[in-house]
Amino acid sequence: MKKIILAGLVLSLYSCSGDFLNIYPETSLNEGNFYSSDEEIITLVNGCYTSLRDIEKRTHWVISELKSDVLDQQTSSVAGDFTTDRMDAVIAGSDNLALDDFWNFSYKGIYNCNKAISVLEGGSHVWSNPALKSRSSGEVYFLRALYYFNLVRQFGDVPVVTEPVTGLEAVNIKRSPVADIYALITEDLTKAQTHLEAATTVEENGRVNYGASLGLLGKVYLTTKNYPAAEVMLKKVIDLGKFSLLPDYKNVFDPANKDYKETLFSVQYSEAAAALSNQFIFFNAPYTSKGEVTNRPNIALSLAGNMRPSQDLIKSFEVGDKRKSVSIAYWRGPDWNGIVADLPYCAKYKAPQTAALNWAGDNFPVLRYSDILLMYAEVLNNLNRTAEAIPFVNQVRERAGLKPAAGLAKTQLDMLIEKERMLEFCFENQRWYDLVRRGRALEVMRAHGKQAPDAQVLAAIPSEQILINKLNQNTGY
Known part of the structure; x- marks a missing residue:
């Protein structure tokens, strides 16, 4: 992690003007800068998004979609490489560059969030609009939770850093148990909800919002099989009445008319630079x-x-x-x-x-309303309320032009939800996480013709982190 923290000492940031979508090429803020205005702190917060942008466009699809059964690497004498071939075969080891990049980008994002939190909580600046401070705090807690959520789902135990640290200090930080990481994620998202609920008057397209914080925590609870808590969070999103399915599925992915009705949160991209x-x-x-x-x-x-x-x-x-x-x-x-x-x-x-x-x-979708509906159906089904769950699946099916499901038993609905998630979210970095969460990753991938040793449920800790920070490796690598 030493390399990552040192890389974070110079924050790569981009500023905004008015709408968050007016994004411009990256600039830098010196570690010694004094943040004395709303605009400077908002620019600092904007920098917490940049690693997420790099993760989604560079590496996340390799370690989630290509590793799953929805995408295959086509190889030839000139196509494919060690990084993608090994991931596609589900035999990637600690020397895989995609895993190394994912780790580095994630911890750079976490460092930026920690820096922003220290400024927001420790500064004496008086904001011209308190709602902007609430929004900024909600954003950074949400983003830090998202970085850690993706890390723990990939690697299991990972180092937890919650404040800006030097490279020397980082060397002494070892891996924390999964339970502790999920406790931090839950705490961060709870804080994010409190802040973002107080900032609904200053929401902007492209930024984290209150509904997204509810939805992500619902996904976290579903992942940890806390179904009653997941039900509460996901139902809150539905009851907001702010989000809905677009009538036409294709419009979700139209770059000329970016969607903020069905999409709760997406990574923003622009062809401007x-x-x-x-x-x-x-x-x-x-x-x-x-x-x-x-x-x-x-x-x-x-x-x-x-x-x-x-x-x-x-x-x-x-x-x-x-x-x-x-x-x-x-x-x-x-x-x-x-x-x-x-x-x-x-x-x-x-x-x-x-x-x-x-x-x-x-834009790359991270959380869509169809995800909320299918997660809510899965939660209800796991709570033995199958008949109550079916209509939420049917909302997604009917938008797709399919006949509604009816009269399904619990196990039948369970497999239908898995299939619907596969089809609804293919190429959106969901499939591998769904299979692991449901305990079916190795079974499905072996049936798909991949090697998939038992160890592959968790990714290998990158070899550089083993060497520099003396972290222990996951079993089987």
């Missing part, structure tokens, strides 16, 4: 399609890309499911072997709208 953009379509387009899918023939596709929707996923869609054509498209052309075929690719994330380079502005 390289640092603010994503390149999702350039990883997902068939490599041999050149510029026909991306509409950018001048931009070479990633050799490590050519990730394809799995046949297991494609076959799981029912006839008439409107989500299929939104999630998966086909390009007809020569494959790596020169044989012309209809090659599937992830179509949720579109080609750039106007940028001349490989800059795309699709």
Whole structure:
């Protein structure tokens, strides 16, 4: 962790003007800066989002979607690499670069949150609008909880850092038990809710909001199988009446008209600059399609890309499911072997709208209202209230153009919810976590033809962290 904390000593931040969506290229704030205005502290808080932006566009899809049964790496003599191939086979070890990057970006984000919390709680600045301070506090507690939630779901025990520390101090921080990490996540999200509930008058599109804090804590409780607490949190989101399913599934992913009605929280991207953009379509387009899918023939596709929707996923869609054509498209052309075929690719994330380079502005959803509905149904079903749960699943199915489910037993509804989550959230970094949470990760991946040793339920601690901070390794690596 020493490397991560040192990297955090210079905060990579971006400022905003008015609406949070008006994001600009990154600037830096010196560690010695004195924060004397609302704008300076808000800029500090904005920096807590930047690592999340890097995580989602660089590594999270490798360790969650590619590692699952919805996405497969297509390899050839020139495509694929050690990082993605090993993750796809579910045999990635401590030397996997995706795991190392995920760890580093996560702890950089945590450092930025800790710095912002220390300023917000320890400063003497008098805010011009107290609601802005409440919003800022809610944001950083939510984001720190999200960073830790993803870390604990990947690695299990991880080091807990709750205040700015030096690299030397960080070396002495060892892994904390999973229970302690979840206790911190719950505490942070509870604080976030209190702050964000007092800041509803200053909510901005793209920022963390009160509903998102409720929904994420509901997911945390579902993950830890605290079903009564999960029911309370998720029902609160539903009762807010603020969020709803968009009538057309495809509109959730339209970069020209970004969604803030169904999406409770998403990572914001913009094609205005390289640092603010994503390149999702350039990883997902068939490599041999050149510029026909991306509409950018001048931009070479990633050799490590050519990730394809799995046949297991494609076959799981029912006839008439409107989500299929939104999630998966086909390009007809020569494959790596020169044989012309209809090659599937992830179509949720579109080609750039106007940028001349490989800059795309699709937002990446972290928490959607359909997730709330399906989680709530799962909670009710686990509380033996199956008949009460079915209508919430049917809201999602009917939007997809499918017949409503009826008369299902508990085990039948349980498997239907798992399937609906697979189809609704494919390529949204949910599938691996769902399988692990349900205790089915290894079973499903072995049936999918992957090696999936028992150790792979938890990812390996990156070798650099073992070396520098003398952390113990997870069992089996």
